[in-house]
Amino acid sequence: MATAPNLVVAGDPGVARKLRESGRFPVVFDAASATELRDLSKSGQVSPPAAFMFAPGFVEDLPGAGVPFLANGLAGSGFTVLVHAFFSERGDVFDPKVRVTAAQLRLSELLATLGASESAPEPGPQSQAAPEPHPDPGPQGPTPWSQMAPWPQRERGHQAPPGPPQGTSLRDAPQPRPAPGPQAPNPAPNPAPNPAPASGPSAPTPSPSRASSNGWPGPQPAPAAPSAAAAAPAARRGRVIAVTSAKGGVGKTTTSVSLAVHAARHLRTVGRSGTVALVDTNFQQADVARYLNLESPTILDLVRDGGSLSSQTVRNHLAHIAEIDLYALLGPPDAVHADPALINSGLYGRILPVLRRAFDYVFIDTPVAELYHTTFTDLILPEADAILVPVEPNRVTLEAARSWLRAITLPQHSRGGGVDPEKLSLILNRARADVDCGPEDVLDLMPGWRFVGVIPDDRARMQAVNNRRLGDLHADSDLEATFRDILRIVTADAVFDAAAPSANGSQSRWRRLLLGSS
Structure with missing residues (x-):
């Protein structure tokens, strides 16, 4: 059985949050720009099996590191790569191995495309089985992401902003999602009108205007019955x-x-x-x-x-x-x-x-x-x-x-x-x-x-x-x-x-x- 990949969502923190909450991926990284993607590459945190998604909010802030360059290079190195239809509509040309998705895509379809179908069984909490390659690009396996291609450097000799220590995301540190098992749920957010600021990292809340313009994923079917999480108060959004x-x-x-x-x-x-x-x-x-x-x-x-x-x-x-x-x-x-x-x-x-x-x-x-x-x-x-x-x-x-x-x-x-x-x-x-x-x-x-x-x-x-x-x-x-x-x-x-x-x-x-x- 192929193991669900580590996932990098480039340009849409809202989708990254939804996919992280799905519990179908070992780790979901969130990168807003080419600079962040480069720093994540150099950190060595992303290893096969891995998949990459590029959304319209991705900032192409490094010369020569546009979405076509990155997506085609990653796909050619054996990684699963999805790009939003926005990029093909603006005239970008992609390798046939790059999957260009529609503007509206259900979460279940997205999971299936990324090799983490909702119906797929997951390893139990004690499982230590080694992950299988995903996908299999050939006898040599995928090229390490950091060795895929030289990254363009900043113009005028500027240094990139300080990256996080190894194991830490540039937004909020993404933690591996444990497989479902008997564990205590996270406490619900404090709904009181004056809670103290939180002291730990959590997934960023997307702006409604940005999420609606991306339109990825699309509307989800209503759940059969409300869960405890759904009944909890919404997280604070100032x-x-x-x-x-x-x-x-x-x-x-x-x-x-x-x-x-x-x-x-x-x-x-x-x-x-x-x-x-x-x-x-x-x-x-x-x-x-x-x-x-x-x-x-x-x-x-x-x-x-x-x-x-x-x-x-x-x-x-x-x-x-x-x-x-x-x-x-x-x-x-x-x-x-x-x-x-x-x-x-x-x-x-x-x-x-x-x-x-x-x-x-x-x-x-x-x-x-x-x-x-x-x-x-x-x-x-x-x-x-x-x-x-x-x-x-x-x-x-x-x-x-x-x-x-x-x-x-x-x-x-x-x-x-x-x-x-x-x-x-x-x-x-x-x-x-x-x-x-x-x-x-x-x-x-x-x-x-x-x-x-x-x-x-x-x-x-x-x-x-x-x-x-x-x-x-x-x-x-x-x-x-x-x-x-x-x-x-x-x-x-x-x-x-x-x-x-x-x-x-x-x-x-x-x-x-x-x-x-x-």
Whole structure:
């Protein structure tokens, strides 16, 4: 009997999780990019029998290491290789040994194709039988994967990001799945509203938008009877809220920091401490640390430590403001260390699933969001559950913002960003009554877009920014109500329903005007 292969899923953490949970494979590895696949190859962890899957989310980030090169080389060396139909549709040509699958494939069909059919018997817990080759490429056996072909190196002499120690995955350490037997089940996730962040690795939760675009595997038949696992509460999945704009200087960072501070402080007062995280993905500027008067640890410390990106290792590298129980993943300490070969959208994309499992809300400060900026297209667009866009009372920049919003909401086949407009909420930032561009004018210039609040041009807030004490700022009652309105809409959490009383009638009128337009 052929033994089910070790499996490498390249480009789809959701499918990797489903196949890992099936219990049909000794180990399921998860690689997001060609760089991760190369590092996994060099680690020597993957040995025959082995199978490889390439999904549309795979990042071809090494020159000369596209999916056709990798898939054809692996298939020619005797490994089972599946590629998503997306690659053939884009014009890639594959060796006949490479299996190109349909966009929709049932899990049972996928298991059968990979040699791990659901009906196939599995070895018992005491079985020590040596695995048989899978498949049999000939009398010589498969070529060791690491010797298949020389891997392309990074351009400009950059070193690859530190890989994990041997036996550890670059996402979360995949553990061999024991065969079914009499053993204690894993404890169910804590459904309480304020659980402490988990301390061990677990499979990342896929973004719904990314999973649906891949469509692999397809829908599964309903089980005959609910199992104990199915009845358990769903794993925690925090909500990601990004603050972004196509123009710098409109207050992205001050807005993201202010909202995260307000949310953490408010949730702490209602008994939900430690449920808010702030992430600085604008790593070339990294101003979040300055606004909060923090220095370390930073994401660079996390990269240098290497190892798996488990909840505990990531948590150990978050800065913490104890007074409000806010956690923050700071950017690198200076521009010299902001090397995109080490710190990039791929790294943040691996960290975000870990933060989702540890926090209720994850606020993200972003770089300037040009339509073709990879942090925006590869991280923010697919991962954010809500996108907040600050705009200023400036007619020229409002027209530019209107053009950008149209571009990012166009379908991707029209070279747009494909963003659901329902994800977007606009904030009028630094609002003033004496610049011939008040809230009424903003609404006229931005018809059809949802505004969720007005943040006035406030001297106390600017002083807090200049003194690096934005985390200590206690907003006046009207600004407090504005933050609460914004959070209520982007989180859909009833804890933010109660609005603070207004102290300023004109500002209150502005807020009512904009909220009435949504």
